[in-house]
Amino acid sequence: MRDLTEAELANIENCGKVGFSYRELALVLSLPEMDVREQFEAKDGNVYLAWMKGRLQTELDLRNAILREAKNGSSPMLAQINNILVRTDEEHDKLQY
Numbered sequence: 001m002r003d004l005t006e007a008e009l010a011n012i013e014n015c016g017k018v019g020f021s022y023r024e025l026a027l028v029l030s031l032p033e034m035d036v037r038e039q040f041e042a043k044d045g046n047v048y049l050a051w052m053k054g055r056l057q058t059e060l061d062l063r064n065a066i067l068r069e070a071k072n073g074s075s076p077m078l079a080q081i082n083n084i085l086v087r088t089d090e091e092h093d094k095l096q097y
Contacts, residue, residue, distance in 0.1 A: 015054065016052060019055070
């Protein structure tokens, strides 16, 4: 795959923020679909990493909103943030140190 400009990487990050699929991403940016797919399958490469950064920024924003509502006393959001924390703990418990 060709080298991408900073503007293209920023655009990829924005596509990740709104949850574009690899196919949508390839189409919007006129990138070879198979090249993009290979990066997504390998979970590596500048396209995948920029997309994931955007996706995770949205996840951060959502979790902050959930936490804010939980702190304001929302029982459903308290349960939601608890579920997130439990899943994270379970994932970390699987790691071997």
